[in-house]
Ligand SMILES: [Zn+2]
């Protein structure tokens with residue numbers, strides 16, 4: 244050999260006996276019509292033609308003369324012993340970065356490294372751990388090789404190419420982890436399993452062809468392969484581990500096979516260039532955070548087989564404009580679409596019974612949502628902070644609405660809650676500053692703490708006969724609230740329930756209701772009226788009015804009757820609701836007026852007043 248940098252290991256041979264492929268384009272000699280041509284200076288680099296040589300020169304120039312080929316061959320040495328003793332690694336560690344072309348030819352060895360090597364011993368025992376001198380590795384001549392063990396080539400950061408034999412079935416944990424110069428890998432058709440982190444942090448890997456034999460991809464196998472642009476997964480694949488392609492920030496497209504039933508936790512988390520993904524019809528579950536922070540993903544079609552969407556599956560997909568959900572879906576996980584702030588509309592399927600906590604939290608572009616007739620529960624904060632949401636049609640199946648379910652939906656103008664609802668959570672509609680009217684159903688017994696707090700546009704509220712408790716701060720700071728009709732059934736009004744309702748002038752306060760502290764504190768209009776009428780407090784004034792105005796009960800009855808009549812007369816969901824505004828006189832003389840506003844709810848989401856009926860009743 245002419246090369247002066249030849250390592251001095253007696254048992255190694257330095258003949259050029261490896262598999263031949265172009266150092267620039269990677270094509271094998273078998274696939275070419277002509278023989279590869281060698282670089283005239285080093286005699287080692289091989290190219291298809293002058294173009295390929297010229298293309299590679301920028302990289303090759305620096306190492307050209309220093310390149311050394313090491314061939315480890317059965318017959319000349321005990322290959323197994325050479326690998327196991329660490330003698331080869333020790334030698335490789337002394338050589339310059341990226342200068343060694345290593346060929347191993349041994350038709351008997353079945354493994355390189357160890358498939359059960361504990362992680363903490365990898366640094367000392369993995370055969371090529373941190374061998375930065377390796378430029379190219381050719382294992383083609385190891386014709387019985389079935390596995391490359393744990394961390395075998397860990398952090399071989401100059402390794403640019405790799406030839407693997409057709410007998411290989413498994414790649415161990417971290418086998419090629421941090422091989423940051425590796426640009427492409429041809430995995431043989433025999434591979435069935437690629438274990439945890441095998442190619443993690445291979446930051447130059449641009450293309451990947453996974454063979455049709457592959458069944459198992461371990462955890463984080465290709466995580467952080469930041470140059471990987473596309474992936475086609477084979478039809479043989481049945482298992483994909485957690486974070487398999489997490490943080491592959493250049494990945495733009497993925498084709499998933501029909502063999503896959505689940506996508507692992509964080510499978511494509513943080514793939515910030517991924518614009519589209521086709522999910523197979525075999526998929527039943529999307530793991531937790533499967534597509535979290537895929538900030539370029541614009542649309543997704545969920546397959547008809549899917550029953551569950553894991554927690555945070557599309558959280559922070561800030562470009563996601565449309566989602567098509569299948570009729571098979573029964574559960575939408577917590578924060579599944581949190582902060583998808585490009586999502587404008589959502590149609591939820593008829594199969595859905597639950598919406599998880601924060602499912603659409605802070606989807607600030609969401610203008611409309613159609614809730615299915617199957618839905619029974621809306622989780623806490625499910626639509627919290629959906630500041631563009633103008634209308635929601637609630638289905639008759641709904642029984643529970645979680646805390647803050649529609650909190651801070653600052654564009655929501657009306658809420659007609661269905662007769663099935665038995666629970667309204669704390670702050671359910673808190674800070675819905677555009678909400679002008681609300682209709683509560685007869686099925687409800689409590690208005691939760693702060694349920695309508697700071698709804699500064701709310702003008703009237705009619706509470707049904709079923710209500711026994713109004714929670715703490717339920718209507719606090721509803722500064723536009725003029726009138727409230729409280730039912731005779733009310734037993735408890737919570738602390739500060741109507742505090743700072745500046746505009747409140749008319750309220751029917753049932754005699755038997757117990758009042759918490761400061762229920763009407765800073766209700767300036769009411770305070771003034773009470774003062775003018777000579778009462779020491781608003782409470783005393785209201786209680787006195789309730790007792791003295793006997794007609795009030797008649798009016799309330801009429802109001803409810805009217806509501807009931809509208810409910811019964813119209814069979815359609817859309818048009819059955821009415822809200823009422825009653826204006827009671829300040830004393831028991833003069834006239835009592837009240838109006839009924841009939842509201843039409845369109846299926847498309849809009850609402851509008853379709854009729855106004857006014858009555859003037861005179862006190863006798
Ligand atoms: Zn070439």
Ligand SMILES: [Zn+2]
Nearest residue numbers: 282285288307
């Ligand atoms: Zn050269």
